[in-house]
Amino acid sequence: MVAVFCAAALCFAQQAAPGAQSTNPSPIQQAVGSIKAVTDSGITLAADSGEEFKVSLPDTAKILRVAPGQKDLKSATPLQKSDLQVGDRILVRGRAAGDPHSLTAAAVIVMKQSDVAAKQENERSDWQKRGVGGLVTAVDPSAGAITISQTSFTGTKSVVIHTTRSTILRRYAPNSVKFDDAKVAPIDQIKGGDQLRARGSKNADGTEIAADEVVSGTFRNLAGTITAVDPTGGTLTLRDLISKQPVTVKVSSDSQLRKLPPEFAQRIAMRLKAAAAGGIPGAGMAAAGGGSGQVQGQSEGGNRPAGAGGSPGTGMGGRAGGPPDVQQILARMPAAALGDLQKGDAVMIVSTQPNETGEVKAITLLAGVEALLTASPSATQAMMLSPWSLSSSSAEAAANP
Secondary structure (H helix, E strand, O other): OHHHHHHHHHHHHHHOOOOHHHHOOOOEEEEEEEEEEEOOOEEEEEEOOOOEEEEEOOOOOEEEEOOOOOOOOOOOEEOOHHHOOOOOEEEEEEEEOOOOOEEEEEEEEEEOHHHHHHHHHHHHHHHHHHEEEEEEEEEEOOOOEEEEEEEEOOEEEEEEEEOOOOOEEEEOOOOOOOHHHOEEOOHHHOOOOOEEEEEEEEOOOOOEEEEEEEEEEOOEEEEEEEEEEEOOOOEEEEEEOOOOOEEEEEOOOOOEEEEOOHHHHHHHHHHHHHHHHOOOOOHHHHHHOOOOOOOOOOHHHOOOOOOOOOOOOOOOOOOOOOOOOHHHHHHHOOEOOHHHOOOOOEEEEEEOOOOOOOOEEEEEEEEOOHHHHHHOHHHHOOOOOOOOOHHHOHHHHOOOO
8 A cells, every 4th residue: 555655646746737836835745544524525534643634625636546455556546525435545645724634635545445345355265265374383594484383183283384585474563462563574583483374375285385475473372360450551460370470461452352151161171171181282272273274353453253153063163073263262252341350360361572671462362261271271371362463464454554
């Protein structure tokens, strides 16, 4: 989208009258965001910067529609003012009209909300069909190869991910809970133990994949009992099962909070116990849904379940004969709030790594896991909740310049 907006700026400059600046000395302004309201005289723009602009649309304003992912204006199509709708993503370029938060538009580049939604749906479907996920076990930057470990009830499987110069490599930003903040990063930033998702063309047995896109990040997995909750300050403190130390976790509006109903927790616990009794390597992660290759977004960002219906015979959002997919289970659970949690509740959390002050931020928090921790404390230490928020995959990232 940045490339499209740059092209829009160039287009506007080329089409502007040579003497326009001298007759109107007010500087050209640019604002990017979503349409908040549509009126007879124009629109209200909720800018990504947090500001709000009243935008008037004279008959001379050029309004062009571009598709998500479009790199220039060659395929842009004209729109009328009446075509603009609340929720559409736009770039407005114009001059201040009396005050800095009022603009008279000269050019408006529009990405329709329906186009973004369709692109997102295609992206989600493609991640499901051609995606793999797991923990990084090896990285060979010179060969462009990354090896990940996937675990199921039948054992552990290695998958080699092959990257090329055309592969998009993104990395979760440190101390951020937003995929919007993921940055393009070279392969040598990927380390052993990182969580990774990739999509591309798989070989016949799924042991190799030629990746079109890779997202990775270093996260902290916590499990324990809450010792204090501060809804006003947006924090909770828990006693971590592994370190036996108290950890304070920041919970923001971008954090995904869910609570398992007791019946779901008991069913997962039964799977954990059965797997542990069978002596299956890595069964704890498998029963938890780790390495399932599913990519699931966060409902707070307007996301939807990825294949939430599950497969016949599982009843838990997993593949028939395979592990239950916790992310699909989470997608069906109602959102919880920090104020719903109490001292003594057991939780599992995926968080950012500690910053310089030692603070961690919750990405995904799952409550109601008492039965899971009781069933197999050691196994659930390996449980991997997905931190990914692919509402900002290449589809939505294009709509969030």
